[in-house]
Amino acid sequence: MIRLFTALALPPELAGDLERLQHGLPGARWRLREAFHITLAFYGEVREDVARDLDSALAGVNVPVLDLSLQGVGAFGEGPDIHTVWAAVVADPALERLAAACAAAARRAGLTMERRAYRPHLTLAYTRRPDPSQVAAWIQRNNLFRSPAFRLDRFGLYSSWRTRDGSAYRLEAHYPG
Numbered sequence: 001m002i003r004l005f006t007a008l009a010l011p012p013e014l015a016g017d018l019e020r021l022q023h024g025l026p027g028a029r030w031r032l033r034e035a036f037h038i039t040l041a042f043y044g045e046v047r048e049d050v051a052r053d054l055d056s057a058l059a060g061v062n063v064p065v066l067d068l069s070l071q072g073v074g075a076f077g078e079g080p081d082i083h084t085v086w087a088a089v090v091a092d093p094a095l096e097r098l099a100a101a102c103a104a105a106a107r108r109a110g111l112t113m114e115r116r117a118y119r120p121h122l123t124l125a126y127t128r129r130p131d132p133s134q135v136a137a138w139i140q141r142n143n144l145f146r147s148p149a150f151r152l153d154r155f156g157l158y159s160s161w162r163t164r165d166g167s168a169y170r171l172e173a174h175y176p177g
Contacts, residue, residue, distance in 0.1 A: 001108070002159050002160060003043075003045050003046070003160045003161060004043040004051060004054065004159055004160070005041060005158055006040040007155065007158055008061075008068075009130060009152075010036045014070075015033035018033070019033060021087065021142050023131065025135065026134060027126070027130055029127070031123055035166075037122070038068075038120055038121070038122055039120075041103045042159055046111065050111065055157060056109070057073075058102065060105070061101045061105055061138050062092040062099060064153075065151060065152075066094055067092075067143045068151075069089075069150065070089055070122060070145070071090050071140055072088045072144075073086065073138075074086055074088060075139065076107060078132075080131075080132060082132060082135050083127055084125070085123075085127065086119065086121040086122055087122045089120035089122065095144065099118045102155070115165075123130070125139055126166060140177060153176070154175060155175055156171045156174045157174075158170065158171045
């Protein structure tokens with residue numbers, strides 16, 4: 001079994017802007033720049049033979065040229081159950097179609113996908129039972145964040161495994177436009 005997801009890697013020149021947001025929230029486990037990405041679809045634990053089928057299905061996905069930017073920050077979870085702080089990806093119909101195509105490829109490969117709305121974001125940190133007022137203060141301090149626009153024309157299939165310091169990722173395949 002291999003834990004898989006598809007994602008867009010961020011241009012390296014954006015890492016410094018994102019790292020400047022990574023302070024001022026006690027107990028946050030800040031993500032390393034190597035881990036910055038925009039998830040398209042999360043597949044979970046996949047058998048190796050199904051992973052090969054998924055790779056074949058993803059190879060047929062039409063990859064548009066995406067002109068994206070990040071704007072604002074937020075959190076997933078409520079109260080003491082907040083578990084993630086993130087930078088928001090500005091809504092883009094082509095990005096949403098690409099995410100839907102990655103989910104459709106998974107279904108063609110025999111995987112069952114969760115039926116929740118796609119919410120594009122870039123994870124900055126994971127938290128465990130933070131003080132909600134500190135998260136709110138961090139969001140207020142950083143909510144005017146805006147990245148320069150960036151262009152992407154490929155996505156990747158990544159494997160993920162848990163380490164003591166959080167998840168680590170490896171690019172398994174890439175799909176150019």
